[in-house]
Amino acid sequence: MNGIETIKVKATALRALKVLAYLTGLPLLLFAVHGDAAVLEGFGVTAQSATNAFKVLLACFAAVAAVQLAVGFAMKKCGVMPRALIAAVAAAAAVIAPLAYTEGAVRAEFAKLEAKYAAEGYGFARYEIQISDYAERAAGHERALGEFMSRYNLSGTDGELKGGNLDGTPTASASGNIFLNGFGGLAHYAFGGETGAVYSMNGLYADGYIFGYKQAEYILTTYYNIFNEYKARGLDADAELKKALEALDAEDSLWSAYRKTEEYLRGYGDSAVDENEKIEIGGGEYALYKLRADRYYLTLDEVKEMVDKLFAELSENEAMAELAALIKGANGLLSLDLPQAVIDLFDDYKNIGYAELMDALAALNIETDGGTLNEETLLGLISDYSFYQAPSSYPKMFFIEDAALRDYAYAKYLGTKHGQTVGSVLIGGGVGEVTLDGASGNSPMSETQVISLFKRIEIESEFMPKYYPWLAARDALVRLGGLAPLAMIIAYLLAYAERKQTDKITVKEGRTV
Amino acid sequence: MKKYNVYKLLILLLGFPVIAGYAVYKSWTLWEYNYSYFPYLLAGIAVLAVLALLYYAAVFITGAAAKRAKSGGGVMLSTVALVVTGALLSTGVWFAADKYVPPILNEATQYTITYDELKEDYEARGIAQAELLTGFIEMNVRNGRLSPEKADLYREEGYGNNAVRELIANSFNSFTYDGYDSFNGMLVSLADGGRLTVPVLIHLLFDERSSPSNGYSNYTGEGRGEENKDAPLSWSILDLQGGAMTFSIDTDGLLPADYGEVVDWLMPALFGESGMAEELLTSVNGAIASDELLGAPIYVSVNYADKTLTVSIESSGGARGVWDYKKMAWLNSNHILIALLSVFPIRNAFYMFGGLLALTGFAVGCVRQKQYARGSERR
Numbered sequence: 001m002n003g004i005e006t007i008k009v010k011a012t013a014l015r016a017l018k019v020l021a022y023l024t025g026l027p028l029l030l031f032a033v034h035g036d037a038a039v040l041e042g043f044g045v046t047a048q049s050a051t052n053a054f055k056v057l058l059a060c061f062a063a064v065a066a067v068q069l070a071v072g073f074a075m076k077k078c079g080v081m082p083r084a085l086i087a088a089v090a091a092a093a094a095v096i097a098p099l100a101y102t103e104g105a106v107r108a109e110f111a112k113l114e115a116k117y118a119a120e121g122y123g124f125a126r127y128e129i130q131i132s133d134y135a136e137r138a139a140g141h142e143r144a145l146g147e148f149m150s151r152y153n154l155s156g157t158d159g160e161l162k163g164g165n166l167d168g169t170p171t172a173s174a175s176g177n178i179f180l181n182g183f184g185g186l187a188h189y190a191f192g193g194e195t196g197a198v199y200s201m202n203g204l205y206a207d208g209y210i211f212g213y214k215q216a217e218y219i220l221t222t223y224y225n226i227f228n229e230y231k232a233r234g235l236d237a238d239a240e241l242k243k244a245l246e247a248l249d250a251e252d253s254l255w256s257a258y259r260k261t262e263e264y265l266r267g268y269g270d271s272a273v274d275e276n277e278k279i280e281i282g283g284g285e286y287a288l289y290k291l292r293a294d295r296y297y298l299t300l301d302e303v304k305e306m307v308d309k310l311f312a313e314l315s316e317n318e319a320m321a322e323l324a325a326l327i328k329g330a331n332g333l334l335s336l337d338l339p340q341a342v343i344d345l346f347d348d349y350k351n352i353g354y355a356e357l358m359d360a361l362a363a364l365n366i367e368t369d370g371g372t373l374n375e376e377t378l379l380g381l382i383s384d385y386s387f388y389q390a391p392s393s394y395p396k397m398f399f400i401e402d403a404a405l406r407d408y409a410y411a412k413y414l415g416t417k418h419g420q421t422v423g424s425v426l427i428g429g430g431v432g433e434v435t436l437d438g439a440s441g442n443s444p445m446s447e448t449q450v451i452s453l454f455k456r457i458e459i460e461s462e463f464m465p466k467y468y469p470w471l472a473a474r475d476a477l478v479r480l481g482g483l484a485p486l487a488m489i490i491a492y493l494l495a496y497a498e499r500k501q502t503d504k505i506t507v508k509e510g511r512t513v
Numbered sequence: 514m515k516k517y518n519v520y521k522l523l524i525l526l527l528g529f530p531v532i533a534g535y536a537v538y539k540s541w542t543l544w545e546y547n548y549s550y551f552p553y554l555l556a557g558i559a560v561l562a563v564l565a566l567l568y569y570a571a572v573f574i575t576g577a578a579a580k581r582a583k584s585g586g587g588v589m590l591s592t593v594a595l596v597v598t599g600a601l602l603s604t605g606v607w608f609a610a611d612k613y614v615p616p617i618l619n620e621a622t623q624y625t626i627t628y629d630e631l632k633e634d635y636e637a638r639g640i641a642q643a644e645l646l647t648g649f650i651e652m653n654v655r656n657g658r659l660s661p662e663k664a665d666l667y668r669e670e671g672y673g674n675n676a677v678r679e680l681i682a683n684s685f686n687s688f689t690y691d692g693y694d695s696f697n698g699m700l701v702s703l704a705d706g707g708r709l710t711v712p713v714l715i716h717l718l719f720d721e722r723s724s725p726s727n728g729y730s731n732y733t734g735e736g737r738g739e740e741n742k743d744a745p746l747s748w749s750i751l752d753l754q755g756g757a758m759t760f761s762i763d764t765d766g767l768l769p770a771d772y773g774e775v776v777d778w779l780m781p782a783l784f785g786e787s788g789m790a791e792e793l794l795t796s797v798n799g800a801i802a803s804d805e806l807l808g809a810p811i812y813v814s815v816n817y818a819d820k821t822l823t824v825s826i827e828s829s830g831g832a833r834g835v836w837d838y839k840k841m842a843w844l845n846s847n848h849i850l851i852a853l854l855s856v857f858p859i860r861n862a863f864y865m866f867g868g869l870l871a872l873t874g875f876a877v878g879c880v881r882q883k884q885y886a887r888g889s890e891r892r
Contacts, residue, residue: 153708162706163699166716208699210708298719309805310797319792326782326789336774366772386715423708435710435758 004505011501018494025487026061026091032476033057040472043138044145049465053098053473060094084492088485095481102131102474106467113463121452122459134464134471141460145213148453151442152216153424153432159212161198162422167290169391170282171198171206178282179203180263180394184254189398191410192218200391201282203398205414207391210422215414217454219426223411224447226404237408244400245409255399267293267390281392296388300379304354311352324349339363387417517884521877525572528599528873529565536561536862542636543854546643549671553848557855564602564863568870571598572877579881588885592878599874603867607860618853625839626850635857642851645836645844646671653680653834672848684835685845692748693838695722704754717750718807747809748835749828755837757827764820777820784817 033054040050067090071083110127117124130137148154164171170178174193178201182188190203195214198206205211211219230237248255258264266279266288278285289295314320324346331337341363345356358375366373389395397409415427423433430441445453536557544554575591575598582588615628631638650667653659658680659667667677693701696717703713751758764776783790794813802810810829815822828837835841843850 162702162708163697166697166699166720208703295721296716298715302719305805309803310800313796313800313803314793317793317796319789320796322787322789323783323793326779330775330778336772338775364772385711386719387712421710421712422703423710423713433708433710 007501007504011498011505014494014498014501018491018498021487021491021494023487025484025491026064026094028487029095029476029480029484030054030057030061032480033473036472036475037469039135040138040468043142045141045461045464046138046468049469050472051469053469057094057098057473060097064090064094080492080496084489087492088488091488092485095477095484098470098473099477099481102470102477106470109467117459120455120459122455124459124463131471131474134468137460138464138468141457141464144453145457148445149213151432151445152211152426153442154213154216155210155424156212157214158196159198159215160210161206162208162210165200165207165391166296166388167286167293167391169201169286169291170284171200171209172282173197174199180392183258183261183263183394183399186254186399189406191407191414192222202389202391202394204389204391204395204410205418208422209418211414211419211424211426213457216424216426217457219411219415220450221454222407223415223427224451226408226411229404237405241400241405241409241412244402244405245396248396248399253399255396258394258399264393266291267393291390291392293388293390298382298386303379303382307354307357311357315350315352320349339365385420389417517880520880524873524876524880528869529568531869532603532862532866533561533565535866536859539636539858539862540855543639543851543858546640547851549646549673550848550851551673553852554855556852557857557859560856561859564606568599568602571595571602572874575878576881579878579885582885585882585885588878588882592875592881595874595878596871599870600867603863603870607863607867610860622843626843631854632857632860635854639851639854642843642847642854645840646677646847649681649834649836649844650677652831656832656834658834680834681845685841688748688753688835688838688841692753695747696750696753697722701753704750709750709754714750718811722747747807748830749807749809749811751811751826751828752809752830752833752835753838755828755830755840757825759823759825762822762824764817764822780817780820780822784815790815790817 034051037050037054040046064087068087071086075083075086107127110124110130114124114126125133125137161171172178173196174190176199179188179190179199180201180203188203190199191205192215195218197211197215198209200206205215227237230240247253250256259268277288279288279291280286327338327346328343331343339360341360345352345360348356358378361378362372362374364373368377371377395413397406397413400406400409412427416425419425419427419431420434423435425431425434425441427444429444431444432442434441540557547554572595575595578591578594579588582591611628611632618626618628618631626638647668650659650664650671654661654664654667659676663676667674670677672678697720700713700717700720703709704717764780783793794815797813798810801807801813810833812827812829812832813824814827815824817823830837836844
């Protein structure tokens with residue numbers, strides 16, 4: 001290797017070291033900040049704002065680079081030391097300024113928040129604590145929310161519409177223009193309009209609308225608040241609701257008047273209409289027969305028909321004769337006598353139908369939680385699971401005069417009946433998805449738990465996205481910030497040394513490399 | 514000069530043939546299980562062949578260019594061209610495939626099978642798809658829709674057998690037109706979305722359904738008398754969803770204390786050796802299939818033990834020779850799926866060994882360079 005070659009090798013090594021030194025400064029810091037931000041990006045609550053601090057730092061570091069460039073041009077004649085010094089000061093400023101923001105402004109803000117949130121019953125930890133465990137706190141927020149969501153089987157923050165309405169009538173957001181016009185001076189009403197749910201024309205949620213967190217929060221908060229208001233007045237909201245609904249049955253009520261309108265009758269009237277006659281609803285055409293609510297639940301006639309068919313099939317079965325003999329022979333064997341209606345039923349087992357069955361059932365006089373088991377309670381049981389509220393007319397509860405009680409009625413209806421259908425029961429002994437298999441659903445959270453969870457989610461969604469990106473950045477700034485000015489100076493010195501080497505080549509070869 | 518050609522040949526053997534060999538090795542299980550889809554299985558090989566043709570064309574063209582080159586730089590240029598072609602044909606093509614194929618596949622299968630699921634797990638999926646076919650044949654040999662006398666032939670020929678192929682298509686069409694399409698879309702999307710609640714189930718079972726839109730109702734197996742062969746046969750939601758629902762009722766305390774004694778006496782008599790319950794259930798199941806009730810068979814079975822009544826309602830799909838709807842949809846397009854699956858071993862072989870094409874291309878270029886140098890020395 002000749003002299004020039006050696007110098008070239010030295011110059012290359014110095015150049016490599018210079019780059020390395022530079023990279024250990026601000027670029028490494030940026031990389032670390034980005035890594036911490038990525039952790040926050042993984043949590044729903046901070047996902048949107050996770051890189052906010054990173055972006056500010058990026059801008060600061062770009063400013064440092066601009067200063068370096070400017071100094072490089074303006075101070076060409078000066079030695080390396082003044083330039084290195086200015087660059088190092090700029091780098092230090094770019095690190096200290098954001099640190100000063102977190103240590104000063106954010107810390108002060110935390111002190112204020114601690115007092116504010118304490119008043120709301122939320123234990124807000126001090127700055128010194130949150131700077132080291134912010135990631136666990138964000139994860140804890142995520143877990144609590146996730147647990148609630150899965151317990152109540154909710155779909156995202158804003159809910160989700162699966163396929164619109166059963167009868168095909170239109171759906172829209174609360175600000176849509178499909179809605180009915182109210183009735184008899186009563187303005188149209190959409191429950192919880194500000195939560196962003198999807199509605200039917202009558203202001204109820206669309207049939208296939210699955211609650212999101214926001215809707216569940218609104219429904220449960222409304223339900224508990226009004227229940228407690230009544231309780232404070234020494235009243236039972238459920239009993240009051242029942243009374244209010246019964247009052248609407250009066251001849252002169254608004255509800256009774258509404259039931260005579262075409263709007264109501266197209267869903268619930270006798271089927272004396274031309275089945276294929278079309279009407280226009282919310283800008284679309286609908287065949288009248290499709291709007292009939294009884295197409296979408298089991299009617300008494302259908303139940304009768306089914307029971308009759310079932311026993312017609314059974315009457316052909318030889319085992320029925322055996323069963324009849326067994327039952328008729330039971331009276332001597334057992335300590336109680338079977339009612340005559342039951343004996344008669346099996347005596348004439350070839351002719352069992354719906355009517356005979358109901359007679360026998362009534363004669364058995366079986367007491368259940370829902371009263372004596374008879375035709376009425378049985379049909380009540382069926383209608384618990386098979387019912388349909390036509391989306392194209394107002395439900396009875398729309399006509400409740402007391403605004404709070406009406407809210408309560410809607411919240412309860414959505415939290416139970418609507419929730420039952422879409423697999424997201426909010427109110428009752430079993431919540432979430434109630435299926436045949438796991439008949440009871442999940443166990444509900446208590447009112448206190450639910451309300452304090454809502455408060456927690458609300459508060460944390462306020463401060464976590466705002467400050468946590470800065471706490472994350474602070475972490476990296478504290479760990480690596482000190483390196484930045486140092487690395488900058490070293491990089492300048494190495495650049496200087498490299499220059500010295502290349503100058504030698506210029507001298508030796510009489511040309512520049 | 515000959516030895517250079519030998520070098521080049523040896524080097525080229527290290528490139529494409531290694532990739533092809535590995536791809537074939539990784540395809541073997543898929544082929545073994547799905548041989549009855551023979552022509553479709555060749556899709557992967559076809560892709561491999563096209564890429565091989567392109568690559569060897571590139572080898573040939575750059576070789577000719579190198580020979581005609583007037584300078585060392587010209588030879589270098591042909592080397593660069595070969596290396597770039599190698600890289601494009603290996604990693605490049607599959608990068609593009611990974612970007613553009615997933616949306617098409619995911620849409621086509623309505624996200625029931627995704628590209629990401631298949632790309633590494635194609636072998637297990639291939640076996641599962643093969644089992645859909647063998648299971649389908651067995652179900653239908655059992656219920657007589659496929660003649661039991663020819664059972665071995667069906668098993669042997671699989672998808673290659675006309676009767677099997679037709680039965681798959683007919684079953685799926687009947688399932689679609691008399692089943693899936695006849696339900697209200699909102700209810701189906703709730704059920705498919707894991708929200709088959711009691712009200713949704715009751716709606717799906719008892720609500721009026723739209724009538725079959727065309728004549729695909731050629732199912733003639735169990736539950737279908739000779740006399741109403743042409744009438745549409747419905748499928749219940751349980752057939753579409755597959756599986757069974759079981760729920761238990763504790764009979765202790767179900768009725769008031771007075772009747773406890775009756776229950777304790779009646780239940781064992783019904784469910785005992787008399788076989789009365791079973792006998793009665795055949796009538797119940799018969800009634801369910803009638804138009805007054807569901808219009809499609811569902812099997813209700815009841816068991817009583819330890820004062821607990823266990824009721825299960827079960828799809829009649831198995832007895833009627835169909836998988837659930839999702840699996841039937843897969844089975845119906847199995848040939849396409851298997852053609853697609855056969856490409857994945859090729860893809861993975863290229864991702865793993867694609868670098869070899871660039872490397873061997875470069876090595877060949879080096880030999881050409883040497884050849885050129887020798888040539889110009891002689892000149």
